[in-house]
Amino acid sequence: MRPLRNVIYIQTQNSWLHKDNDNLVLKVEKETKARVPIHKLQGLVCFGQVTISPYLMAHCAENGITITFLNMFGKYLARVEGPVSGNVLLRRTQHLTGHSIEKSVAIAQTMLTGKLYNQRYVIRRYCRDYGEQISDKNVLAQLQTAEKRLTRCLTQLSDCKGIDTLMGREGEAAQVYFGVFKHLIRQPDFEFDTRRRRPPTDPVNALLSFCYTLLTHDCRSALETTGLDPASGFLHQLRSGRPSLALDLAEEFRPMVDRFVLSLINRKQLFIKDFETLPNGSVTLKEEPRRTLLAAWQDRKQDTLLHPWFEETVPIGLLPWLQAQVLARFLRGDCDSYVPFLWK
Amino acid sequence: MMILVTYDVSFKNDSGPNRLRRMAKLCLKYGQRVQYSVFEIEVDMAQWTKLKNELITVMDESVDSLRIYYLGNNWERRVEHIGAKEVLDLNGLLLL
Numbered sequence A: 001m002r003p004l005r006n007v008i009y010i011q012t013q014n015s016w017l018h019k020d021n022d023n024l025v026l027k028v029e030k031e032t033k034a035r036v037p038i039h040k041l042q043g044l045v046c047f048g049q050v051t052i053s054p055y056l057m058a059h060c061a062e063n064g065i066t067i068t069f070l071n072m073f074g075k076y077l078a079r080v081e082g083p084v085s086g087n088v089l090l091r092r093t094q095h096l097t098g099h100s101i102e103k104s105v106a107i108a109q110t111m112l113t114g115k116l117y118n119q120r121y122v123i124r125r126y127c128r129d130y131g132e133q134i135s136d137k138n139v140l141a142q143l144q145t146a147e148k149r150l151t152r153c154l155t156q157l158s159d160c161k162g163i164d165t166l167m168g169r170e171g172e173a174a175q176v177y178f179g180v181f182k183h184l185i186r187q188p189d190f191e192f193d194t195r196r197r198r199p200p201t202d203p204v205n206a207l208l209s210f211c212y213t214l215l216t217h218d219c220r221s222a223l224e225t226t227g228l229d230p231a232s233g234f235l236h237q238l239r240s241g242r243p244s245l246a247l248d249l250a251e252e253f254r255p256m257v258d259r260f261v262l263s264l265i266n267r268k269q270l271f272i273k274d275f276e277t278l279p280n281g282s283v284t285l286k287e288e289p290r291r292t293l294l295a296a297w298q299d300r301k302q303d304t305l306l307h308p309w310f311e312e313t314v315p316i317g318l319l320p321w322l323q324a325q326v327l328a329r330f331l332r333g334d335c336d337s338y339v340p341f342l343w344k
Numbered sequence B: 001m002m003i004l005v006t007y008d009v010s011f012k013n014d015s016g017p018n019r020l021r022r023m024a025k026l027c028l029k030y031g032q033r034v035q036y037s038v039f040e041i042e043v044d045m046a047q048w049t050k051l052k053n054e055l056i057t058v059m060d061e062s063v064d065s066l067r068i069y070y071l072g073n074n075w076e077r078r079v080e081h082i083g084a085k086e087v088l089d090l091n092g093l094l095l096l
Helices: A054-062 A088-099 A101-133 A137-157 A163-184 A203-226 A244-251 A254-266 A287-302 A316-332 B016-030 B045-058
Strands: A006-010 A015-020 A023-028 A031-037 A041-047 A050-052 A066-070 A076-080 A275-277 A283-285 A304-307 A312-315 B002-008 B031-035 B038-042 B065-072
Touching (some): A006 A287, A031 B016, A031 B031, A041 A050, A041 A203, A050 A054, A054 A066, A088 A101, A101 A137, A203 A287, A203 A316, A254 A287, A287 A316, A304 A316, B016 B031, B016 B045, B045 B065
Parallel strands (some): A015 A050, A041 A066
Antiparallel strands (some): A023 A031, A066 A076, B002 B038, B002 B065
């Protein structure tokens, strides 16, 4: 199995990154703070005022290390990456597959199957772990209904003939899922009624949005590494500048991220005071707690689980990469269908 | 795998400082300086073969010495740090 290379996050404002002898060197006010051999890295994420020397940027581009710029609050700004890598034949097949509605629907279907299955697993897992502690019969009933409705959506997915109907099912499932999501939060301070983005107006939504950004970043890198075109998706519509395929691939991992967010809250790693509301009403995580979140995120990526399809124990951080491999195999015609990651 | 590389470079002849600097640069390319002439290097076999070869080319085998400790993949529990100059955990969270 390929080693999981690390991602470096630069949060120190006014820091200067440069390359010295194949090392990435971080300087703040001319003082060297860190020195990391570049071959250990796969990505660089910069928050806010971070300057990068052109030599380092060139080196990263040549070695397939992507640089992502976010603003101080973690909003995506820009991305620097090297030449499009990989196999042109694979990419061509991918684009041709995208043209065929039938094939696109088939792929989108399996991806959403993964998503809904994993969403259902989040609820099931909660019922299994905490079901006995739920005193309110009503809540338990709601969770069970949600689970049944998700199961129904899951079976209905296979009847869908078009992207629109698939999206409809997904929407329905999302409504059901986020409808009961508040019951999974066991800290009374954190309230959640519905999923809101652009901008997120409460802490839970802010956390979800932030973590989805990290997830999309990982999925995009994975696709890029595999030689697929992250912009040409099957489920998400094509739009310039939008990593549609990365968003497609991210779908099946979203429930895992949801659970990650839940455990941050429920295990009291983050508190309501860690958030601030900006004048435009959007809620963001403060800088110090973001450190906690990123630490937990990196930790989670190191955790291993058994991949049912590869039958191998893999770090969670490699899952997007593995799924990208499966997708590439399917597009090349090496296997009959795309197999989503089903969480268990 | 994790490899610990240490060396002694003799300053007897004039090219000593030059060799020392070149050895250090080579090691830094792949790994982390933990003490003056001690480097922790985590590489795969291919990278290591290359680095080792480069180190041997640079050193003068009649006066310098190079010692290599192979710590394997399970090196984390074989290394303990006490005191100042804590090194970065390159596999852990890199948030700076």
